[in-house]
Amino acid sequence: MPPQGDRADGALSIERAIRAAARAGNRLLSGNRARVAVTSPVLRELLLVALSRMGVRIVTDRHDADFEFVDSLVGDTDDEREHQESEYGGATLPLTVVALDGGVHSGRASDAASKIAWAAQGIPPTVRPAKDLRSGAATDGEDTPRIAVSLVLEPKTAAFAIALADAGCDVAVFSAVSETDPEVARALAADSRVAVFAPTEVVTTPSAEAVRRDAEHARGVLGWGADYLIDDGSHLIRLAHTEYREALGVLRGAAEETTSGVRPLREMNAEQALSIPVIAVNDARTKTDFDNLIGTGQSCVFAIADVLDDADGTAYSGVRGSRWTVLGYGPVGVGVARFAAALGAEVTVVERDEVRALSALHDGFEARRSAEALESADVVVSATGVWHTIGLDALARMRPGAVVAVAGGIDDEIALDDATAAGWSHTETHAHVDEWRAPGADHGVRVLAAGGGVNYSAAEGNPIEVMDLSFATQLAALSRLMREDLPAGVHTILPEDERLVAAAALAARAGSTDPAPAAARPGGAAQPWRVHRYSGRR
Secondary structure, three states, X not given: OOOOOOHHHHHHHHHHHHHHHXXXXXXXXXXXXXXXXXXXXXXXXXXXXXXXXXXXXXXXXXXXXXXXXXXXXXXXXXXXXXXXXXXXXXXXXXXXXXXXXXOEXXXXXXXXXXXXXXXXXXXXXXXXXXXXXXXXXXXXXXXOOEEEEEOOEOHHHHHHHHHHHHOOOEEEXXXXXXXXXXXXXXXXXXXXXXXXXXXXXXXXXXXXXXXXXXXXXXXXXXXXXXXXXXXXXXXXXXHHHHOOHHHHHOOOEEEEOOHHHHHHHHHHHHOOOOOOEEEEHHHOHHHHHHHHHHHHHHHHHHHHHHHHHHHHHHHOOOOOOOEEEEEOXXXXXXXXXXXXXXXXXXXXXXXXXXXXXXXHHHOOOEEOOHHHHHHOOOEEEEOOOOOOOEOXXXXXXXXXXXXXXXOOOOOOOEOHHHHHXXXXXXXXXXXXXXXXXXXOOOOOEEEEHHHOEHHHHOOOOOOHHHHHHHHHHHHHHHHHHHHOOOOOEEEOOOHHHHHHHHHHHHHHOOOOOOOOOOOOOHHHOOOOOOOOOOOOOO
């Protein structure tokens, strides 16, 4: 452990401990509870400030904690840990202990089956309503609804698919080569109840073989004949409407997970080209306010730091004091800025919307034009979900050695296709790091995760707790599609479904709400409408 009086070294040890806590079990920090048992006053202060800025609740009793930060694991015996876990009454997953000297204890094993089981343990708001899903199905006399899931295939998605299968549904999972953990795909395929349309072995990306596999699997899952589809980026929905229209003869409805997927669906709807009902799960408060903002914010910032720490070794000095430019200040951009700042980054926001730019200022960040912000940035994060957000001119404006990453993301959010056409070259310098150089340049910018979403391409994706909220919201959307005969078009999630999902998650996190009054006024009025300030009858 670095000398405790050195705040710079101390900040780096704190950053590494926080990242290790999240990484050990793919856990969310925000909203969870931590006990800080660090002896150094300096390190304790640094840790408490960083955790508080991330929305972590601080507790003093380890039995109330989701995480515990200590100086060392020495003296913390296996028997004590087993007792802690058996008596643990906090949330759904056992205590994770992280030491500032690098030690970590988590109850999650490293094999895919164990990771899937761990994720299943951490998603109770998903598992419980999944058991009731089949009873609401309406599938032309069929007793068993057929549900296709198109999401990044890692342990949480596998646990979600198994929960659907446990509920008595026929389930298929599709995932692109670049978004699949092959070991998890193999473990899921071993469950004969789930059809897996994803690679079960490593396929080099980008490559012609990866493109071929993705096209084959996409058509395969549409040909599987799903009644209902959970889509990510609306890629399968759009494929069914353009090149595989026979799937529309079976497909009753879909739920869309992402901002980048809802946008083209609204365009299709405006052109009267959308022939099925789709519920915009992304727009639900229980999705956007947590998955997009908090989950993607944490997972992207931590993934970037993890990759750079691994790539730079002893030269890595931490996020503290580095200059980050965040392009876009929607929910994802807000989350990235928040978590980077919590680790000590100096954050500048680039935003075209005046209201959002003003919001960035009031959140304590600078708001600047891209030309100014990019030139001085150490790390540039695109958080828009818009094609070519970082164009060739923007890449050329960045200083050599600057890091470029995408948060969440769509294909070609960084214009690497234009860079290739313009003669730029690239070399892999480390896992998930490619240096892109302009013609004749000795050095260039460092692009992470080949320009894909850094959190799911270079790490495990969003934490379990926020995906639990997203999955539960997806189930609410599916249940409504099964119950109601919705017309073709884009539909919003029902407010009562948001409340039910939030209530289940709140209970799992040992929180509660105040009961509503027995006779609430229409519209939530604070007082009877006939009572007002300037009445002459007083």
